Amino acid sequence: xSSKVRAKRHxxxxxxxxxxxxxxxxVALGYTPELAVAEAKRCIGCPKxxxxxxxxxxxxxxxxxxxxxxxxxxxxxxxxxxxxxxxAMCGRVCPQESQCEAVCTLGKKGExxxxxALERFCADYERLHGDPLAGVSSRDLSMGxxxxxxxGPAGLTCAAELNRLGYKVVLFESLHATGGVLRYGIxxxxxxxxxxxxxxxxxxxxxxxxxxxxxVGTTITLDELFAQGFxxxxxxxxxxxPYFLGVxxxxxxxxxxxxxxxxxxxxxxxxxFPEYDTPIWVGGRVAVVGGGNVAMDSARTALRLGAExxxxxxxxSRAELPARLEEVENAEEEGIEFKxxxxxxxxxxxxxxxxxxxxxxxxxxxxxxxxxxxRPIPIPDSEFTLDVDTVISAVGxxxxxxxxxxxxxxxxxxxxxxxxxxxxxxxxxxxxxAGGDIVTGSATVIAAMGAGKRAAHxxxxxxxxxxxxxx
Numbered sequence: 279x280s281s282k283v284r285a286k287r288h289x290x291x292x293x294x295x296x297x298x299x300x301x302x303x304x305v306a307l308g309y310t311p312e313l314a315v316a317e318a319k320r321c322i323g324c325p326k327x328x329x330x331x332x333x334x335x336x337x338x339x340x341x342x343x344x345x346x347x348x349x350x351x352x353x354x355x356x357x358x359x360x361x362x363x364x365x366a367m368c369g370r371v372c373p374q375e376s377q378c379e380a381v382c383t384l385g386k387k388g389e390x391x392x393x394x395a396l397e398r399f400c401a402d403y404e405r406l407h408g409d410p411l412a413g414v415s416s417r418d419l420s421m422g423x424x425x426x427x428x429x430g431p432a433g434l435t436c437a438a439e440l441n442r443l444g445y446k447v448v449l450f451e452s453l454h455a456t457g458g459v460l461r462y463g464i465x466x467x468x469x470x471x472x473x474x475x476x477x478x479x480x481x482x483x484x485x486x487x488x489x490x491x492x493x494v495g496t497t498i499t500l501d502e503l504f505a506q507g508f509x510x511x512x513x514x515x516x517x518x519x520p521y522f523l524g525v526x527x528x529x530x531x532x533x534x535x536x537x538x539x540x541x542x543x544x545x546x547x548x549x550x551f552p553e554y555d556t557p558i559w560v561g562g563r564v565a566v567v568g569g570g571n572v573a574m575d576s577a578r579t580a581l582r583l584g585a586e587x588x589x590x591x592x593x594x595s596r597a598e599l600p601a602r603l604e605e606v607e608n609a610e611e612e613g614i615e616f617k618x619x620x621x622x623x624x625x626x627x628x629x630x631x632x633x634x635x636x637x638x639x640x641x642x643x644x645x646x647x648x649x650x651x652x653r654p655i656p657i658p659d660s661e662f663t664l665d666v667d668t669v670i671s672a673v674g675x676x677x678x679x680x681x682x683x684x685x686x687x688x689x690x691x692x693x694x695x696x697x698x699x700x701x702x703x704x705x706x707x708x709x710x711x712a713g714g715d716i717v718t719g720s721a722t723v724i725a726a727m728g729a730g731k732r733a734a735h736x737x738x739x740x741x742x743x744x745x746x747x748x749x
Contacts, residue, residue: 287389288317295611299581302466302549305608306370309399311351318346321391324383329393332378334728335435337361339378339393346396355404356412358397363438363481364431364727366405366473369398371464372724373602410480419446419485422509422741426450427494427681430458431723432714433514434478435730436737437486443738447486448508452493452680455545458516459715460723462545463537463572465579468605471544495681500710509741510709512733513696514726517715518678523567523671527625532561532633536568536576536672543579561667562586565636567622568672569594572720574605576670577614588614589664593621593641593654619643621654623661625669636664677716685710695719703733704740711737 291307292298298305309317321343329339337358345354358365374380374394382390404410421444426437429451437447455461457474482488492498500511520535522528539558542548546556564585566577569592577588590609592599595618599606610616619641626635640660643652676694689697689706696705696712703711713729715721741747 285320285388287320287392288313288395289392290395292608295613298467299578299612302582304470305467306398308402309395311349311399311403314346314351314396314399315349317392318343318396320384321347322383328381328383329378329391332381333361334377334724335362335731337378337397342400343391343393343396346400351400351403352408352412354396355400355408358400359410362397362727363435363484364477365397366401366477367431367460367469368724368727369394369396369401370469370473371460373722375603377724405476410476411483414484417441417485418444421445421738422745423448423507424737424741425494425503425508425511426514427511428452428458428514428516428714428716429456429478429488430514430516430714430726431460432516432716432726432730432733433458433512434481435727436512436514436713436734437730438481438484439731439734440737441481441484441486443734445738445741449481449486449488450492450494450498451488451490452515453545454490456488456490458514462541463575465540465544465575466549467578467582468575493680495684500685504709509744510711510737512703512730512737513681513705513710513712513716514714514730515678515681515716516726517675517695517720519676519694520671521674521676523622523625523673525622525624527627527633528671530625530627530633530669531631532559532667533625533669534671536566536572536670537675539576539670540572540579543583549579549583558583559668560585561633563666564588564668564670565591565617565622565664565666566670566672567591568674569599569601570672570674570720571601571605573670573672574601574609576672578609578612580668580670581612581614585668589617589666590614591617591620591622591636591638591664593619594651595619595643598643598651617664619654621656622669626663633667633669636666636669638662638664675715675720677719682716693719698733699736700729701732702736702739703729704736709740709744711740 342357379390520537547554548558551557564580624637628634641654647653698712713733714726
């Protein structure tokens with residue numbers, strides 16, 4: 279076994295649990311230059327580059343890692359940006375352990391290279407020590423004009439890629455700030471808003487125009503956009519319509535959707551109360567229903583907002599938790615309790631309509647269902663009550679219908695998701711493309727970015743064909 283395979287992976291330093299639960303600063307502190315070089319030198323530079331095939335946006339991982347190993351951190355950042363316009367965000371929130379790192383050759387006999395940590399380091403180093411636009415030449419934007427709706431990961435990536443391909447892009451955002459789920463759905467301690475701002479600013483400097491406070495479908499229709507000379511439209515408005523638990527008592531005071539809870543904590547800066555006058559009530563005993571990253575984010579946010587005890591209530595076992603292992607471990611370190619194989623049955627209210635408890639039932643796992651995970655089955659007569667005064671539902675989201683319902687001709691799936699070609703983003707309507715959570719439902723940031731990038735190339739092919747230009 280080679281020394282590189284035997285070498286242990288260099289983990290990023292983190293804030294201690296007892297300290298970090300009292301602030302909203304980043305938990306992971308990032309590599310030092312010395313740690314980054316040492317980790318990069320673990321890469322064996324596989325000729326077949328399996329990690330590249332594991333990256334939804336096709337970053338040339340061995341090449342950027344080799345540059346880090348040489349100490350050329352700015353060169354490594356530029357190499358990253360050849361394929362990924364949002365590396366500082368991806369390095370923080372993408373599930374590398376199930377994508378690029380999952381197919382790293384070193385991982386077959388040891389620990390994979392910490393690709394995500396190296397990506398974060400390079401992006402941060404460039405932001406602090408370099409010029410993000412270095413090596414980017416002035417672009418001829420004469421290929422056509424495209425409207426991108428939504429400034430989340432899919433929209434930002436689609437806009438940046440279309441800009442690279444020579445298109446004038448106008449990015450429409452319904453809110454007063456860009457970023458979509460990157461800003462309102464992910465807590466400050468995982469993804470600082472300053473990072474979102476800086477990566478959006480980079481895309482704007484490339485030549486992408488951003489128009490805020492424009493609710494496409496209401497403020498302006500898709501037909502009006504086409505009448506204004508746009509050759510194509512990309513729909514990247516995400517999945518902002520929450521699922522609910524569907525149990526009695528769900529309308530009690532003290533019940534939140536994770537969507538509302540995280541938006542108020544993030545976009546409206548409730549975590550900075552009283553500096554910002556947007557408080558959010560959090561009781562002493564909080565139950566978060568769900569097992570994904572959003573559930574972990576909600577639970578860890580509630581803890582930081584003053585909850586004394588926070589529990590994750592999940593109907594399957596720990597092995598089936600869909601959240602990143604890193605986020606599960608962080609939550610456990612911070613003292614969050616996991617009530618596994620548990621499902622809510624009813625929310626109990628006091629005489630003033632506030633949550634006073636949640637009745638649950640214990641579950642056992644049966645045969646696998648359509649998701650490939652073992653189906654949870656209620657155990658008869660196993661009901662019990664959790665003593666809680668706040669319940670946060672984090673069981674998934676559907677696409678927001680505000681725009682979709684204004685385009686009745688658009689083909690939708692049974693859950694209201696837009697039906698689009700996975701490789702090109704094409705919908706059933708000429709010139710309208712879609713990608714990210716609006717198509718798939720809730721998924722990862724990097725999956726949405728990959729969809730945005732593929733759609734940009736689908737749009738390029740469509741506009742070329744429409745205007746009689748060859749590829």
